[in-house]
Amino acid sequence: DVKVTQSSRYLVKRTGEKVFLECVQDMDHENMFWYRQDPGLGLRLIYFSYDVKMKEKGDIPEGYSVSREKKERFSLILESASTNQTSMYLCASSSPTTGSQGRYEQYFGPGTRLTVT
Amino acid sequence: GNSVTQMEGPVTLSEEAFLTINCTYTATGYPSLFWYVQYPGEGLQLLLKATKADDKGSNKGFEATYRKETTSFHLEKGSVQVSDSAVYFCALPIQGAQKLVFGQGTRLTINP
Numbered sequence: 001d002v003k004v005t006q007s008s009r010y011l012v013k014r015t016g017e018k019v020f021l022e023c024v025q026d027m028d029h030e031n032m033f034w035y036r037q038d039p040g041l042g043l044r045l046i047y048f049s050y051d052v053k054m055k056e057k058g059d060i061p062e063g064y065s066v067s068r069e070k071k072e073r074f075s076l077i078l079e080s081a082s083t084n085q086t087s088m089y090l091c092a093s094s095s096p097t098t099g100s101q102g103r104y105e106q107y108f109g110p111g112t113r114l115t116v117t
Numbered sequence: 118g119n120s121v122t123q124m125e126g127p128v129t130l131s132e133e134a135f136l137t138i139n140c141t142y143t144a145t146g147y148p149s150l151f152w153y154v155q156y157p158g159e160g161l162q163l164l165l166k167a168t169k170a171d172d173k174g175s176n177k178g179f180e181a182t183y184r185k186e187t188t189s190f191h192l193e194k195g196s197v198q199v200s201d202s203a204v205y206f207c208a209l210p211i212q213g214a215q216k217l218v219f220g221q222g223t224r225l226t227i228n229p
Binding site for chain 1: 149151153158159160161162163166206210215216217219220221222
Protein backbone atom coordinates (compact mmCIF):
# COMPACT_ATOMS: atom_id res chain seq x y z
CA ASP A 1 0.00 0.00 0.00
CA VAL A 2 1.08 3.52 -0.74
CA LYS A 3 1.91 5.39 2.39
CA VAL A 4 2.23 9.13 2.76
CA THR A 5 3.15 10.32 6.22
CA GLN A 6 3.24 13.79 7.68
CA SER A 7 5.45 14.72 10.60
CA SER A 8 2.72 16.03 12.89
CA ARG A 9 -1.05 15.68 13.14
CA TYR A 10 -1.41 18.81 15.25
CA LEU A 11 0.93 21.75 15.58
CA VAL A 12 0.67 25.01 17.50
CA LYS A 13 3.09 27.82 16.67
CA ARG A 14 3.45 31.47 17.49
CA THR A 15 3.23 34.35 15.03
CA GLY A 16 6.59 35.01 13.43
CA GLU A 17 8.02 31.55 14.02
CA LYS A 18 9.57 29.58 11.18
CA VAL A 19 7.56 26.40 10.69
CA PHE A 20 8.53 23.21 8.89
CA LEU A 21 5.96 20.66 7.77
CA GLU A 22 7.45 17.41 6.57
CA CYS A 23 5.97 14.86 4.22
CA VAL A 24 7.41 11.46 3.27
CA GLN A 25 6.12 8.95 0.72
CA ASP A 26 7.31 5.39 0.25
CA MET A 27 6.19 4.67 -3.31
CA ASP A 28 9.02 6.29 -5.25
CA HIS A 29 6.59 8.83 -6.70
CA GLU A 30 8.00 11.65 -8.77
CA ASN A 31 5.25 14.15 -7.97
CA MET A 32 4.51 15.64 -4.58
CA PHE A 33 2.03 18.32 -3.57
CA TRP A 34 1.16 20.59 -0.68
CA TYR A 35 -2.42 21.78 -0.23
CA ARG A 36 -4.21 23.75 2.39
CA GLN A 37 -7.83 23.10 3.26
CA ASP A 38 -10.10 25.72 4.76
CA PRO A 39 -13.85 25.64 5.40
CA GLY A 40 -15.75 26.91 2.38
CA LEU A 41 -12.63 27.16 0.23
CA GLY A 42 -11.99 23.51 -0.51
CA LEU A 43 -8.48 22.34 -1.37
CA ARG A 44 -6.01 24.89 -2.65
CA LEU A 45 -2.64 23.96 -4.10
CA ILE A 46 0.32 25.73 -2.49
CA TYR A 47 3.28 24.11 -4.26
CA PHE A 48 3.98 21.18 -6.49
CA SER A 49 7.23 19.30 -7.12
CA TYR A 50 7.72 16.99 -10.10
CA ASP A 51 11.28 15.92 -9.32
CA VAL A 52 14.04 16.35 -6.80
CA LYS A 53 14.98 20.02 -6.47
CA MET A 54 12.20 20.97 -8.89
CA LYS A 55 9.18 22.96 -7.77
CA GLU A 56 6.30 24.88 -9.21
CA LYS A 57 4.05 27.44 -7.57
CA GLY A 58 0.45 26.52 -7.08
CA ASP A 59 -2.51 28.80 -6.58
CA ILE A 60 -1.52 30.31 -3.24
CA PRO A 61 2.29 30.23 -2.78
CA GLU A 62 2.60 33.55 -0.96
CA GLY A 63 4.09 33.17 2.49
CA TYR A 64 5.32 29.63 1.80
CA SER A 65 8.39 27.95 0.38
CA VAL A 66 9.26 24.31 -0.22
CA SER A 67 12.23 22.02 -0.30
CA ARG A 68 12.73 18.70 -2.03
CA GLU A 69 16.25 17.41 -1.51
CA LYS A 70 15.31 13.73 -1.72
CA LYS A 71 12.69 12.06 -3.85
CA GLU A 72 10.68 10.72 -0.93
CA ARG A 73 10.55 13.91 1.13
CA PHE A 74 8.81 17.21 0.47
CA SER A 75 8.90 19.97 3.05
CA LEU A 76 6.65 23.00 3.36
CA ILE A 77 8.17 26.02 5.09
CA LEU A 78 6.37 28.94 6.58
CA GLU A 79 9.13 31.54 6.82
CA SER A 80 7.28 33.70 9.33
CA ALA A 81 4.02 32.17 10.45
CA SER A 82 0.95 34.36 10.59
CA THR A 83 -2.51 33.77 12.02
CA ASN A 84 -4.04 33.60 8.53
CA GLN A 85 -1.94 30.48 7.93
CA THR A 86 -3.92 28.59 10.53
CA SER A 87 -5.29 25.72 8.47
CA MET A 88 -5.24 22.02 7.65
CA TYR A 89 -2.24 21.16 5.48
CA LEU A 90 -2.38 18.10 3.26
CA CYS A 91 0.49 16.47 1.43
CA ALA A 92 -0.03 14.17 -1.56
CA SER A 93 2.05 12.23 -4.06
CA SER A 94 1.50 10.72 -7.48
CA SER A 95 3.33 9.07 -10.30
CA PRO A 96 3.17 10.54 -13.79
CA THR A 97 1.76 8.40 -16.56
CA THR A 98 1.98 8.58 -20.30
CA GLY A 99 -0.75 10.16 -22.33
CA SER A 100 -2.12 13.67 -22.36
CA GLN A 101 -4.08 13.37 -19.14
CA GLY A 102 -3.41 9.89 -17.89
CA ARG A 103 -4.61 8.82 -14.52
CA TYR A 104 -2.79 11.15 -12.10
CA GLU A 105 -4.24 9.51 -9.05
CA GLN A 106 -2.96 11.23 -5.90
CA TYR A 107 -2.31 9.63 -2.53
CA PHE A 108 -2.78 11.79 0.53
CA GLY A 109 -1.25 11.92 3.98
CA PRO A 110 -3.38 12.28 7.13
CA GLY A 111 -2.94 16.05 7.29
CA THR A 112 -1.41 18.49 9.77
CA ARG A 113 -3.71 20.85 11.56
CA LEU A 114 -1.64 23.97 12.18
CA THR A 115 -2.72 26.67 14.58
CA VAL A 116 -0.79 29.94 14.65
CA THR A 117 -1.45 32.09 17.71
CA GLY B 118 -9.15 24.33 -18.99
CA ASN B 119 -10.59 21.36 -17.18
CA SER B 120 -12.94 22.12 -14.33
CA VAL B 121 -15.41 20.38 -12.06
CA THR B 122 -18.66 21.51 -10.46
CA GLN B 123 -19.88 19.61 -7.48
CA MET B 124 -23.19 19.58 -5.68
CA GLU B 125 -23.12 21.92 -2.73
CA GLY B 126 -23.81 20.60 0.70
CA PRO B 127 -24.30 19.89 3.38
CA VAL B 128 -26.38 16.80 2.75
CA THR B 129 -28.15 15.09 5.63
CA LEU B 130 -29.82 11.71 5.22
CA SER B 131 -31.19 8.96 7.39
CA GLU B 132 -29.51 5.58 7.54
CA GLU B 133 -30.44 3.27 4.63
CA ALA B 134 -31.48 6.19 2.41
CA PHE B 135 -30.37 6.44 -1.22
CA LEU B 136 -27.54 8.86 -1.90
CA THR B 137 -26.68 10.89 -4.96
CA ILE B 138 -23.96 13.55 -5.03
CA ASN B 139 -23.79 15.33 -8.35
CA CYS B 140 -20.58 16.10 -10.20
CA THR B 141 -20.28 17.60 -13.66
CA TYR B 142 -17.09 18.43 -15.47
CA THR B 143 -15.69 20.44 -18.34
CA ALA B 144 -12.74 18.87 -20.08
CA THR B 145 -10.85 18.47 -23.29
CA GLY B 146 -10.82 14.86 -24.30
CA TYR B 147 -11.71 12.11 -21.85
CA PRO B 148 -9.68 12.45 -18.69
CA SER B 149 -9.82 10.08 -15.76
CA LEU B 150 -12.37 11.02 -13.10
CA PHE B 151 -12.08 10.49 -9.36
CA TRP B 152 -14.12 10.56 -6.18
CA TYR B 153 -12.20 11.10 -2.97
CA VAL B 154 -13.56 10.80 0.58
CA GLN B 155 -12.33 12.56 3.70
CA TYR B 156 -13.43 11.14 7.04
CA PRO B 157 -13.39 13.46 10.06
CA GLY B 158 -9.87 14.45 11.08
CA GLU B 159 -8.20 12.56 8.25
CA GLY B 160 -6.67 13.16 4.83
CA LEU B 161 -8.34 12.34 1.54
CA GLN B 162 -8.61 8.78 0.32
CA LEU B 163 -9.42 7.65 -3.18
CA LEU B 164 -12.94 6.18 -3.10
CA LEU B 165 -13.30 5.21 -6.75
CA LYS B 166 -12.23 6.18 -10.22
CA ALA B 167 -13.06 5.75 -13.90
CA THR B 168 -10.40 6.06 -16.55
CA LYS B 169 -12.50 6.20 -19.71
CA ALA B 170 -15.97 7.08 -20.91
CA ASP B 171 -18.77 4.68 -19.91
CA ASP B 172 -16.62 3.11 -17.21
CA LYS B 173 -18.23 2.51 -13.83
CA GLY B 174 -16.11 2.89 -10.73
CA SER B 175 -17.23 1.19 -7.55
CA ASN B 176 -16.02 0.69 -3.99
CA LYS B 177 -17.60 0.18 -0.55
CA GLY B 178 -21.09 0.14 -2.10
CA PHE B 179 -20.54 3.46 -3.87
CA GLU B 180 -20.75 3.72 -7.65
CA ALA B 181 -20.17 6.40 -10.27
CA THR B 182 -20.48 6.13 -14.04
CA TYR B 183 -18.41 8.22 -16.45
CA ARG B 184 -21.04 9.71 -18.74
CA LYS B 185 -19.57 11.70 -21.61
CA GLU B 186 -22.99 12.64 -23.04
CA THR B 187 -23.90 14.58 -19.92
CA THR B 188 -20.30 15.24 -18.79
CA SER B 189 -21.19 13.86 -15.39
CA PHE B 190 -19.76 11.52 -12.79
CA HIS B 191 -22.44 11.38 -10.08
CA LEU B 192 -21.73 9.42 -6.92
CA GLU B 193 -24.45 7.02 -5.75
CA LYS B 194 -25.04 4.56 -2.96
CA GLY B 195 -28.17 2.52 -2.48
CA SER B 196 -28.22 2.39 1.31
CA VAL B 197 -26.03 4.71 3.34
CA GLN B 198 -24.67 4.02 6.80
CA VAL B 199 -23.68 6.30 9.64
CA SER B 200 -20.06 5.43 8.88
CA ASP B 201 -20.42 7.07 5.44
CA SER B 202 -20.54 10.48 7.10
CA ALA B 203 -17.64 12.36 5.52
CA VAL B 204 -16.76 15.00 2.94
CA TYR B 205 -16.73 13.82 -0.68
CA PHE B 206 -14.68 15.43 -3.45
CA CYS B 207 -14.96 14.99 -7.20
CA ALA B 208 -11.70 15.54 -9.14
CA LEU B 209 -10.12 15.35 -12.57
CA PRO B 210 -6.69 16.14 -14.07
CA ILE B 211 -5.80 19.64 -15.18
CA GLN B 212 -5.18 19.54 -18.91
CA GLY B 213 -1.51 19.41 -19.76
CA ALA B 214 -0.42 19.22 -16.13
CA GLN B 215 0.19 16.45 -13.66
CA LYS B 216 -2.20 17.99 -11.18
CA LEU B 217 -5.81 17.50 -10.19
CA VAL B 218 -8.59 20.02 -9.89
CA PHE B 219 -11.01 19.29 -7.03
CA GLY B 220 -14.60 20.21 -6.50
CA GLN B 221 -15.50 22.18 -3.40
CA GLY B 222 -16.49 19.08 -1.48
CA THR B 223 -19.87 17.89 -0.23
CA ARG B 224 -20.31 17.23 3.46
CA LEU B 225 -22.53 14.22 4.08
CA THR B 226 -24.07 13.44 7.45
CA ILE B 227 -25.99 10.24 8.03
CA ASN B 228 -28.30 10.09 11.03
CA PRO B 229 -29.18 6.77 12.68
